[in-house]
Amino acid sequence: MNAVQMTSMQRTLTTLGHREPDRVPFFLLVTLHGAKELGLSINRYFSKPGHVVEGQLRLRAKYRSDCIYNFYYAPLEVEAWGGEVIYSDDGPPNSGEPLIKKFQDIKRLKLPDIGNTPCLEKVLASARMLKEKTKDEVPIIGVVMSPFSLPVMQMGFDRYFDLMVEAPDLFWDLMQINEAFCVNWANAQLKAGATAICYFDPLSSTTITPKDLYLKTGFEIAKRTLARIKGPTATHMASGRCLPVVSDIAKTGTAIIGVSSQENIREMKIACKGKLTVLGNLNGIEMCRWTPAEAEAQVKHILSGAGAGGGFILSDNHGEIPFQVPDEVLMALSEAVHTWGRYPLDWVTDERGI
Amino acid sequence: METIVNEFMQALLSLDRLAAKRILENTVKKVAPMKFVEEVVAVALERIGAGWQDGTLALSQVYMAGRICENLVDEVLPPGDPDRKDQPKMAICVLSDHHKLGKIIVYSVLRAGGFDLSDYGVMEVDDLFQRIQKEKIEILLISVLMLPSALKIKLLKEKLTASGINIKLIVGGAPFRFDDRLWEAVGADAMCKTASDVISVIKTIMGGKI
Numbered sequence: 001m002n003a004v005q006m007t008s009m010q011r012t013l014t015t016l017g018h019r020e021p022d023r024v025p026f027f028l029l030v031t032l033h034g035a036k037e038l039g040l041s042i043n044r045y046f047s048k049p050g051h052v053v054e055g056q057l058r059l060r061a062k063y064r065s066d067c068i069y070n071f072y073y074a075p076l077e078v079e080a081w082g083g084e085v086i087y088s089d090d091g092p093p094n095s096g097e098p099l100i101k102k103f104q105d106i107k108r109l110k111l112p113d114i115g116n117t118p119c120l121e122k123v124l125a126s127a128r129m130l131k132e133k134t135k136d137e138v139p140i141i142g143v144v145m146s147p148f149s150l151p152v153m154q155m156g157f158d159r160y161f162d163l164m165v166e167a168p169d170l171f172w173d174l175m176q177i178n179e180a181f182c183v184n185w186a187n188a189q190l191k192a193g194a195t196a197i198c199y200f201d202p203l204s205s206t207t208i209t210p211k212d213l214y215l216k217t218g219f220e221i222a223k224r225t226l227a228r229i230k231g232p233t234a235t236h237m238a239s240g241r242c243l244p245v246v247s248d249i250a251k252t253g254t255a256i257i258g259v260s261s262q263e264n265i266r267e268m269k270i271a272c273k274g275k276l277t278v279l280g281n282l283n284g285i286e287m288c289r290w291t292p293a294e295a296e297a298q299v300k301h302i303l304s305g306a307g308a309g310g311g312f313i314l315s316d317n318h319g320e321i322p323f324q325v326p327d328e329v330l331m332a333l334s335e336a337v338h339t340w341g342r343y344p345l346d347w348v349t350d351e352r353g354i
Numbered sequence: 355m356e357t358i359v360n361e362f363m364q365a366l367l368s369l370d371r372l373a374a375k376r377i378l379e380n381t382v383k384k385v386a387p388m389k390f391v392e393e394v395v396a397v398a399l400e401r402i403g404a405g406w407q408d409g410t411l412a413l414s415q416v417y418m419a420g421r422i423c424e425n426l427v428d429e430v431l432p433p434g435d436p437d438r439k440d441q442p443k444m445a446i447c448v449l450s451d452h453h454k455l456g457k458i459i460v461y462s463v464l465r466a467g468g469f470d471l472s473d474y475g476v477m478e479v480d481d482l483f484q485r486i487q488k489e490k491i492e493i494l495l496i497s498v499l500m501l502p503s504a505l506k507i508k509l510l511k512e513k514l515t516a517s518g519i520n521i522k523l524i525v526g527g528a529p530f531r532f533d534d535r536l537w538e539a540v541g542a543d544a545m546c547k548t549a550s551d552v553i554s555v556i557k558t559i560m561g562g563k564i
Contacts, residue, residue, distance in 0.1 A: 086452075091502030096452055157455035161414050165369060210412040239532065241409055261532065262409075285501060285532035289539075317532075322501050 008066035008138040009195075016232075016255055016277050018311040024303060024341030026334065027141075027279065027315040028065035031072070032092060032323040033330070034058070042323075043087040046072050049126035056130065060138070063334045066313075068134060070127050070194060071143040071320070072119075077185070078153045079119045080112040090323050100155035103167045106174045111181055114188045124192040131193025141234075142194030144186045146201035147178030147225055148218040164217070175221055183228040190231040198234045199226065199254065200319060205240025207260070214245055222252040234258060234279060239318045243268060250275040261286075261317035266305035269312065270353045277311045282333065284316040288324040292332035299336035307341065308351040314341065355393050363398040366419035367411070371426075378426050387430040391468045395423050396553060399463055403550025416549065417455065420462030427466045442492035442560060447474035447482060449496050449503045449510075456497035456527050459549040467553050471495075479506050483513045491521060493556060496542075498527040504540060511541030522559050524552070 006014065006022045014021035034055020035045035045051045056068050075085045075095035084096030100106060114120050123142075130140050145153070151160045151174060163171050186197045203209055204218030226233050235249055236258030242249060243263055250257075250272070257276045259268050261283035272278050282298055290298070299314065306312045314337050321330070340347065358381055365373035381390050402419050405411030444464075448457045454476070464471055474485065486494055498504045507525060514521060525537050526546040537545035544555045 088502050090505075091500055094451060094500060098452070152453075157453060158417065158458050161417050164414075165418065206409065206412055207406075208413045210415060213412075213414070239528070244409075283532055285529050285536070288501070289533070289535070324501060324505070 009136055011066055012139050012313070015310040015313060018274055018277070018309065020308075020310045020343040023343060024307050024337055025066040025313045026064070026337045026341070027067045027069075027313050028059070028063050028321065028330065028334065029067075029069050029071070029141075029316055029319055030059050030063070030065075030321045030330070031069060033321065033325075033327075036323075037062075041089065042091075042093070046093070046122075049122045049129060052122075052126045053129045053133070056126075057133065063330050064338065065334070066138065068130050068138055068140045069143075070123060070130060070140055070189070071198070072123055074145065074200070075153055076119050076123065077145050077150060077181075080117045080185075081109065081154065081181075083154065092320065092323075095153040098153070098155045098159065100151070100159070100174075103159075103163055103170050106170045106177075109174075109177055111177055111184075114184050120185065120188070124188055127189055127192035127194050136195075139195040140193055141196055141198050142186065142189030143198045143200065144182050144189075146199050146204070146218070146222065147175050147182045148221045149201050149203040150178050150182075152203065164213075175217075179221060179225050182225050186229040186231075186233075190229070194231070196232040196234060196255075197229055198236050198258070198319065199229075200236050200238055202236075202238040202240045204235075204245070204249070205237040205242045205260070206244050207237075207240035207262075211245055211248075215248065219245075219248050219252065222249075222254070226253040234277075236279070236319045243271060246271050246276065256313070258315065258319055259317065264305075265302050266354065269306035272311065273309075273354070274311070277313060278306055279313045279315045281317040282315065284318045284320070284322055284325070287316070287329055288322055288326075290329050290332075292328055295329050295332035296336040296340075299333055300340050303337070303340055303345060304348045304350075306354060307345050308348060308354045359394050359397050359401075362394050363401060366398060366402065366422055367415055369418050369422070371422050374422055375426055378430065382430055387427075388468055391427055391431065391466070395427060396467045399423060399466060400550045400553075403463075403548035407548050413455075417459050420459045420466065420549065423466035424462035427468065431468055433470060441469055442556075443490060444469065444471035444493040444495065444556075445474050445486065445489070445491045446471055446495040446497070447477040449482070449498050450476075450478055450506055451499050451503050452476060453499040454497075456499070456549070457495075460495055460497060460526065460546070460552050463549045463552055469553075469556075479510050479513070483510060486514075486521060487517070487519060493522045493524060493559075495524045495526070495552065498525070498529060501529045503527075504529040504536060507540040507542060515541075524555055524559070526552075 011021040011025045037058045073093040083099040234256030235254040259280040523542045524544045525542040
């Protein structure tokens with residue numbers, strides 16, 4: 001089977017079945033580089049779904065990625081709730097002043113109407129166009145922020161921590177409305193053409209939330225939410241660590257875990273064996289200063305630690321490649337996985353336990 | 355003191371403000387408040403920071419511990435108290451971002467450690483340059499969440515150098531934790547991997563003058 005050239009979709013589905021495809025799938029999660037390809041400012045690039053479609057198709061052709069990433073920017077969801085988005089010339093749009101200023105504001109939140117919210121409609125439009133152009137040859141990845149993690153942008157990290165301690169009833173009210181939005185938003189993207197949903201949940205990482213609190217909050221929220229999303233999901237920790245809770249994450253119904261560069265990829269692969277496909281874990285920040293040779297060495301290091309046996313997708317650790325990463329480094333990553341990622345990974349000498 | 359540190363740390367990690375306060379009140383009956391701050395509060399926060407760094411503790415615990423300590427220390431050493439440290443003029447800010455958590459934690463750690471400093475909130479490079487010049491700041495602590503904000507520190511450093519302003523820049527935040535060479539690349543004098551590093555970093559760059 002692995003002597004035959006697979007499509008990106010076949011390659012991804014095979015690795016998700018914990019079997020070896022023709023080579024290691026490569027999910028290059030580029031967003032802002034699309035603006036560079038089209039010669040547009042970041043603000044203008046995200047203003048029209050056609051730009052994102054063209055950008056994603058060009059980036060895939062150039063770097064031979066195994067997915068299309070229909071992700072615009074993280075604060076898109078707070079924009080839908082009426083929050084502020086601040087554009088930058090050299091980085092992802094960022095959330096502005098929190099829209100929840102006092103805890104009691106939670107009571108006044110109004111669930112966004114997905115079909116009548118222009119910023120969300122752009123994403124759905126590009127999902128439809130991408131599906132039309134790529135058919136089922138490549139997975140199209142849609143994105144949602146988890147109900148548990150979204151409040152960081154809705155109200156700020158510090159106030160959110162305070163909310164959990166000082167006003168637990170309002171915390172659960174917020175979770176209820178956020179869960180409803182997350183499910184609606186994910187299902188709208190799936191209906192429009194997304195193949196799978198990436199559920200960003202950095203708050204559930206042990207970097208941010210202790211395990212006992214996670215089990216009472218992020219874990220239960222993810223179980224409920226993912227069960228109502230009508231398609232496959234990948235949970236991404238956006239650089240946060242999660243090894244101590246990875247067996248719990250597997251019980252939430254997700255298929256993939258996006259892991260931090262601060263994790264030992266081999267230990268993570270062993271912990272996930274047969275339960276979750278591991279996605280990761282190239283360091284996106286260091287990548288800005290890598291040489292092509294360093295990029296190749298990093299790819300080889302990760303493949304040797306986690307590639308054998310399938311159940312693995314090469315990607316970055318954060319779920320978004322920084323704008324500052326040079327094209328030659330992205331090209332070197334692609335070359336390296338196409339050269340060293342072909343199964344069987346004969347050059348890897350120690351596959352014990354993977 | 356070791357037993358007190360352990361009990362105090364346990365109270366912080368359990369978010370038990372009352373237990374932490376009881377330990378403080380009982381201890382300052384026997385020792386000077388500043389001794390409690392230096393030998394109990396600072397040590398407990400340093401261990402909690404180290405726990406975050408090695409993955410055994412979470413950021414929410416670091417944050418809550420810092421806030422509890424800041425409030426407690428303010429009770430025994432109010433702002434401007436003569437027992438607070440004789441220190442360089444310091445300020446802290448978030449550069450070009452509305453995510454303030456890192457700044458809040460560092461501010462709490464320093465206040466809980468007996469330091470005074472100005473909180474500039476969210477700043478952009480030009481306004482920040484003017485303000486530190488006007489207020490003759492000697493140490494500036496900059497917190498960032500995103501890479502473009504981290505890269506703006508280089509612009510600030512260039513302006514400071516061009517104007518001949520001698521100030522120490524201490525940086526921290528996610529981009530620096532994921533690339534341990536970035537702080538030098540942006541021209542900072544030091545980097546804190548965790549908020550609790552900040553006191554020892556300040557002491558080091560001031561050459562033991564604190």
